[in-house]
Amino acid sequence: MRVLVTGGAGFIGSHTVLALLEAGHEPVIADNFANSSPKVLERLEQIAGQPVTCHEVDLTDVAATSALVTDVKPDAVIHFAGYKAVGESVEKPLMYYANNLDSTFAVLSAMTEHGVEKFVFSSSATVYGPDAPLPYHEEYEPLRATNPYGWTKAMIEQIVTDVAAASPGFKAALLRYFNPIGAHESGLIGEDPSGIPNNLMPYIAQVAVGRREKLGVFGDDYDTKDGTGERDYIHVVDLAAGHVAALDHLDAMSESARAFNLGTGQGTSVFELLHAFERACGKELPYEVGPRRAGDLPVTYADPTRAREELGWKAEKTIDDMCVDTWRWQSANPNGFGG
Incomplete structure (x- = not known):
């Protein structure tokens, strides 16, 4: 399939582009x-080892997005594009709602x-x-996010x-990610957050490479195995494979739209990851x-049964992987893609 990958130059998008190529699809970023x-x-x-096609376009521009789809003629769309920093979304909610919703309206x-x-x-989870009770299951309702993102x-x-x-014939997979970390085994692409990292793993990596003085741990008095918060970390390469699996499964879905958790089903604490x-x-x-940081939950992890069945x-890769x-x-790219 020719697959339009919106936000395909981002952390998860770029790894998914490689997974699509490996599976014989034709991604267009x-x-x-x-x-x-x-x-x-x-x-x-x-x-x-081959060219990758990319169109630079603002997907909130309805006319430009229509022209893009006219040009690309995709068989499918994987939609990553959007703002993603939780803290920034609390500070700038209107910017987040406008960008993330408008781009989706234009694409659809x-x-x-x-x-x-x-x-x-x-x-997202x-x-x-x-x-929601643990482990998180796709049937849980009502959905109730805690921030604009x-x-x-x-x-x-x-x-x-x-x-x-x-829309008869329209099929959609809604992939609820848990906590994507890791990088491609080549060391050539990985997570490169702008400014101070919002997430634990890139912060630890920047401490290790000397860009940050020390890691700040938000609370060690939770009711968890070592007092620190536990999250379901998933390797970005496993996550990318989940997108290809979802794409290949769409025709077989009985529902027109269906949610799938992409996680390991296990919690890893801050100290365990460190x-x-x-x-x-x-x-x-x-x-x-x-x-403790306001809004943080003690533990979150997936029930990944639906995605497996x-x-x-x-997910195949371990925390050590x-x-x-x-x-x-990070060691090969201490300043990310900036040098």
Whole structure:
């Protein structure tokens, strides 16, 4: 299939482009590089050993998005494009709602206009909210995000579900990610957050490479195995494989839109991840425990049964794999794609 990958130069998008190529599909990237680097494209071509097509476009522009779909003529769309920093979404909610919803409206409108009926959406486990029982299961309702970023994901899930129900032949997979980390085994592409990292793994990696003085741990008094928060970390390469599995499964879906958790089903604590990274980089890393961060839950992890049974997918890589691959990327690219 020819697959339009919106936000395909980003962290998860770029790894999914490689997975699509490996599976024999033809990915075409659409990105405006607001949260990514054009250098990703040459790295992808280096890894894949073949050209990678990219269109620089602002997907909130309805006319430009329609023209893109006219030009590309995709068989399917995987939609990653969107703002993604939780903290920034709290500070700038209108910017997040406008960007994430408008880009999705434009993409879905262009798909409807041109008869494209296969859609895979990059959603998030944040849609479950604070009251969902563990492990998180796709049948849980009502969705109740705790920040504007999460609400954009929950809203888009509903929009896509309604569009699919109103459009005979339209099939959509809604992929709820847990905590993607790791990097491609080549060390050529990985996570390169702008500014101070919002997430634990890139922060640890930047401490290890000398860009940050020490890791701040938000609370060590939770009711968990070692007092620190536990999250379901998934290797980005496994996550990318989940997108290919979802794409290949769309025709077989009985529902027009269906949610799938992509996670390991296991929680890893802050200290467990930190110590795994210390093993990977071969040195102890400085940290300081501070107060809990508002809005953080003690533990989150997936029930990945549906993805295993219906998509034939499961996470294969370990926490140690995730740390080794992240360190290979970060040590070779101490300033990310900037040098």
